Amino acid sequence: MEAIILQILNGLDKGSAYALIALGLTLIFGTLGVVNFAHGALFMIGAFCAVTLSRILTLSHTIVDETRTDFLGNPLKVEVPYVHDIFGVSTGDVIIDWAVPLSILFAIPVMIAIGIIMERGLIKHFYKRPHADQILVTFGLAIVLQEIIKYYFGANPIPTPAPDAFKGSFDFGQALGFDPNLIIYPYWRIVYFAFAMIIIGAVFAFLQFTTFGMVVRAGMADRETVQLLGINIDRRFTLMFGMAAAVAGLAGVMYTPINSPNYHMGMDFLVLSFVVVVVGGMGSLPGAVLAGFLLGVLESFASMREVLAVLPGLNQIIIYLVAIVILLTRPRGLMGRKGVMEE
Amino acid sequence: MFGLEKKDWNLLLFVAALVALAPFILNPFPENSAMAQFNAGYPDLMQRFVIFGIFAIGFNILFGLTGYLSFGHAAFLGVGSYAAIWMMKLLTMNVIPAIILSVIVAGIFSVLVGYVTLRRSGIYFSILTLAFAQMSYSLAYSVLTPITGGETGLQPKVSDPRILDGAIADGTIPKANLFGLEMGASFDLSIAGWVFTFNAGYYIAAIVMLASFYLAIRIFRSPFGLMMRAVKSNQQRMNYTGLNTKPYTLAAFVISGMYAGLAGGLMVAMDTQAGPERMFWTASGEVVLMTILGGAGTLIGPVLGAGVIKYMENILSKINSDILHGWFAFMPDGMEDFTVAILYPFIGKGWHLTLGILFMLVVIFLPGGLVEGGQRIRALFGRGKAEDKPSTEPAE
Numbered sequence: 001m002e003a004i005i006l007q008i009l010n011g012l013d014k015g016s017a018y019a020l021i022a023l024g025l026t027l028i029f030g031t032l033g034v035v036n037f038a039h040g041a042l043f044m045i046g047a048f049c050a051v052t053l054s055r056i057l058t059l060s061h062t063i064v065d066e067t068r069t070d071f072l073g074n075p076l077k078v079e080v081p082y083v084h085d086i087f088g089v090s091t092g093d094v095i096i097d098w099a100v101p102l103s104i105l106f107a108i109p110v111m112i113a114i115g116i117i118m119e120r121g122l123i124k125h126f127y128k129r130p131h132a133d134q135i136l137v138t139f140g141l142a143i144v145l146q147e148i149i150k151y152y153f154g155a156n157p158i159p160t161p162a163p164d165a166f167k168g169s170f171d172f173g174q175a176l177g178f179d180p181n182l183i184i185y186p187y188w189r190i191v192y193f194a195f196a197m198i199i200i201g202a203v204f205a206f207l208q209f210t211t212f213g214m215v216v217r218a219g220m221a222d223r224e225t226v227q228l229l230g231i232n233i234d235r236r237f238t239l240m241f242g243m244a245a246a247v248a249g250l251a252g253v254m255y256t257p258i259n260s261p262n263y264h265m266g267m268d269f270l271v272l273s274f275v276v277v278v279v280g281g282m283g284s285l286p287g288a289v290l291a292g293f294l295l296g297v298l299e300s301f302a303s304m305r306e307v308l309a310v311l312p313g314l315n316q317i318i319i320y321l322v323a324i325v326i327l328l329t330r331p332r333g334l335m336g337r338k339g340v341m342e343e
Numbered sequence: 344m345f346g347l348e349k350k351d352w353n354l355l356l357f358v359a360a361l362v363a364l365a366p367f368i369l370n371p372f373p374e375n376s377a378m379a380q381f382n383a384g385y386p387d388l389m390q391r392f393v394i395f396g397i398f399a400i401g402f403n404i405l406f407g408l409t410g411y412l413s414f415g416h417a418a419f420l421g422v423g424s425y426a427a428i429w430m431m432k433l434l435t436m437n438v439i440p441a442i443i444l445s446v447i448v449a450g451i452f453s454v455l456v457g458y459v460t461l462r463r464s465g466i467y468f469s470i471l472t473l474a475f476a477q478m479s480y481s482l483a484y485s486v487l488t489p490i491t492g493g494e495t496g497l498q499p500k501v502s503d504p505r506i507l508d509g510a511i512a513d514g515t516i517p518k519a520n521l522f523g524l525e526m527g528a529s530f531d532l533s534i535a536g537w538v539f540t541f542n543a544g545y546y547i548a549a550i551v552m553l554a555s556f557y558l559a560i561r562i563f564r565s566p567f568g569l570m571m572r573a574v575k576s577n578q579q580r581m582n583y584t585g586l587n588t589k590p591y592t593l594a595a596f597v598i599s600g601m602y603a604g605l606a607g608g609l610m611v612a613m614d615t616q617a618g619p620e621r622m623f624w625t626a627s628g629e630v631v632l633m634t635i636l637g638g639a640g641t642l643i644g645p646v647l648g649a650g651v652i653k654y655m656e657n658i659l660s661k662i663n664s665d666i667l668h669g670w671f672a673f674m675p676d677g678m679e680d681f682t683v684a685i686l687y688p689f690i691g692k693g694w695h696l697t698l699g700i701l702f703m704l705v706v707i708f709l710p711g712g713l714v715e716g717g718q719r720i721r722a723l724f725g726r727g728k729a730e731d732k733p734s735t736e737p738a739e
Contacts, residue, residue, distance in 0.1 A: 035466050122707075125707070129710075131465055131466055132410070132412045133706060133710065135412065135466070135469065136631070136635055136702075136706045137703055137706045137707060139628065139631075139702075140699050140700075140702040140703035140706060141699070141703060142699075143695060143696075143698065143699030143702070144696060144699035144700055144703065146695075146699075147693060147695045147696035147699060148688075148696065150693075151688045151693055151696070267625075271473060271477060271624060274470050274473070275470060275474060278466075278467060278470050282466070312485070312486045313481065313482055313485045313486030313487075316478075316481035316482070316484070316485055316486075317477075317478045317481050317482060320474035320475070320477055320478040320481075321478070323470070323471075323474050324459065324471065324474055324475070327463060327467060327470075327471060328459065328462060331463065331467075
C-alpha cells in the first residue's frame with residue numbers, strides 16, 4: 001500500500017510537467033491548428049527565466065570590510081548584492097532565497113511576449129502550409145532557440161535551488177497513519193503539483209467562464225462562423241499562443257529546483273509531451289491533462305524495483321509502449337474529438 | 344542506357360564523376376596554406392559524405408515520394424550497425440557479409456515497425472516512428488546490453504570467434520577488409536603542395552552509393568514510384584478508386600529502412616564500432632534536416648543536403664575565435680573585435696545555430712530545398728530553364 005502511494009506521488013511531479021506542456025501544445029493545436037515542435041524550447045526558456053532572474057538578483061559589487069581581515073591581515077573584500085543595498089540585508093536575503101517563485105512574475109510577461117512574437121513573426125505564415133512544413137519550421141526554431149540559450153548559459157546544468165522554506169521533505173506516511181519515514185516526499189514537489197493544478201484550473205476557468213474564453217472556444221469549434229460575426233479571432237488566437245507559451249514557461253520556471261536546467265531539457269520533455277498529447281487525444285484539453293498525469297504515474301510505477309525485476313528496462317519504454325497501444329486501439333486517443341487531424 | 348532516360352543517365356554520370364573526383368574537388372587548397380582547414384578531402388569525412396548520402400537517399404524514398412515524415416529513421420541505421428558488427432565479431436572481418444546482413448536485418452525490422460506505424464498517417468505517423476526509435480534507443484542502452492554493449496557499444500575484440508578468419512597469429516584485431524583490401528588503406532598523391540588522398544573504403548562506399556542512387560532513380564521513374572506520388576498527393580482518392588495503398592507505403596518504408604541499414608552497415612565497415620547514440624532521435628532529426636535542406640522529392644537533393652550538413656559539422660565546427668581574428672586582422676582593432684564577436688556564435692561549437700537558421704530559411708523561403716534554389720538561380724539568368732532538369736523537380 002505505502003509503495004503504491006509513494007509511486008503515485010513520485011509520478012505526480014513529472015506528470016504535472018507533462019500535463020502543463022501538453023496543455024500548451026493542445027491549446028496551440030486546438031486554436032491555430034499548428035503542431036508546435038518548439039514548445040519544448042519554450043519550457044526550457046521558462047526555466048532559464050528563473051536562472052536569469054536569480055543571476056540578476058545576486059548581481060553584486062565588491063566593498064572592503066575594514067572590520068574583518070583575511071588570512072594575510074589585509075582588510076577583507078566582500079561581495080555585496082545590490083539587493084542588500086536596496087532592501088536591506090534581511091529582506092534582500094529573503095528575495096534572493098525566493099528567486100525561483102519570484103521568477104513567475106518575471107516569466108509571465110517575457111513568455112507571453114516571446115509567444116506573440118513567435119506567432120506573428122513566424123507561425124502566422126504557416127497556417128496554409130502542410131503539417132509537415134509546420135513541424136519542420138518549428139523544429140528548426142527549436143534548434144535555434146536551444147543554441148542561443150547554450151551560447152549564453154553554457155552547456156552544463158545550472159543548479160537553481162528552491163527557497164529554504166521548501167527544502168527537506170514531508171513525511172506523507174505519518175500524516176496518513178503509516179509508520180514514519182515510509183513515504184517521504186520533498187516539499188517542493190508538493191508545491192509543484194499544487195502550482196500545476198492552479199495553472200490548469202486557471203486555464204480551464206479562463207476558457208470556461210470569461211467572454212474571451214468563450215469566443216476562443218467558439219473559434220476552436222468553427223473559426224469561420226466566428227469571423228463572420230465580426231470578431232477578430234486571429235488576434236485572440238495570437239493571445240492564446242502567448243498564453244500557451246506562458247504555461248510552458250511557468251512549468252519550466254517551477255521545474256528548475258527539481259531538475260537543474262540545461263539547454264536540451266526542452267527537447268527531452270517535448271518528445272514525451274507529444275506522446276502525451278497523442279495519447280490524450282489531439283485537440284482535447286482535458287485529455288492532455290489526464291494523459292500527462294496518467295503517463296507520469298505509469299512511468300513511476302514502471303520504475304519500481306519489483307516491476308523492473310520482472311520486466312527490466314520497462315521504465316524506459318513504458319510511455320512509448322502505451323502510446324503505441326493507444327494509437328492502434330483508440331486512434332483518437334483517450335478523449336480525442338471526432339474530425340480532428342483525421343485524413 | 345540501363346533503363347534510364349538520357350537526362351537521368353547524365354545526372355548519374357555527373358554524380359559518379361563528382362564522387363570519383365571528390366578527393367580532388369574537396370581539397371582545393373594547398374596543404375600548408377591558411378585555407379587548408381577548409382579542405383574536406385580526408386578519408387573519414389569523405390566516407391561520411393557518401394554514407395549519409397545513402398541514408399538521405401533512402402529517407403527521401405519514403406518522405407519525398409509518399410510524404411510520410413518519419414522521425415525515427417535512425418533506428419534502422421542503428422539496427423544495421425549492430426547487425427554488421429556482430430557479423431564482424433562472429434564470422435569474418437570481410438565487409439560483404441556484414442553489409443548484407445545489416446540490410447536484411449534492417450529490412451525485417453522495418454517491416455515490423457512499418458506494419459504498425461503505417462496504420463496512421465500525418466503527425467501520428469511521425470510520433471509513432473519517433474516512439475519506436477526512442478524505444479529502440481532506450482532498450483539498446485539498457486536492457487539489451489548483452490547484445491548491444493549498452494553505453495560503450497560494440498567493437499571487435501581479439502577474443503571474438505570470427506569463424507572464417509581463422510586464428511590470428513599476432514593477437515591484434517584485424518581490420519575491416521574486402522577480400523584483403525583494408526578499408527583504411529589509402530594512397531597519397533602529392534602534387535606541388537597539394538595532397539590528395541585516395542582511400543579504399545571511400546571508393547567502396549562510393550560505389551555502393553552510386554548503386555543506391557541508380558536504384559533510387561529507377562524507383563522514382565517506375566510505375567511504383569508514380570503510385571507513391573499519387574499516395575502523397577491524395578491517398579483518399581486512391582482508396583476510393585478501390586486501390587489498397589498500404590502495400591505501396593509499406594514497400595516504400597521497407598526500402599527506405601533497408602537503405603538506412605545499408606548506411607549503418609557501411610558505417611561499421613569504415614569504422615568498426617556501433618553504439619546506441621546512433622539511434623537517438625537527434626540522429627533521426629539530422630537525416631530529416633539533410634533531406635529537406637537539399638530538397639525533398641528530388642533525386643540529387645538529399646545527397647547535396649547530406650554533403651552540406653556533414654561539411655558544416657566537420658569544417659565549420661573547427662573554426663575558433665583565433666582563426667577568426669586571423670581572418671579579420673586587416674580591419675582596425677575595434678572593428679575586428681566587433682566582427683569576430685558577431686560571427687563567433689555562428690561558428691565553432693555554435694555551428695548548430697547556423698544549421699538551424701539555414702534550415703528555417705530553407706523551409707520558409709525554399710520549400711524545394713537547395714535544388715529549388717539552384718533552379719531559381721538558373722531561371723534568373725535565363726539560360727537554362729527549369730525544364731532542363733526534370734529529374735530534379737519535386738515529386739509533387
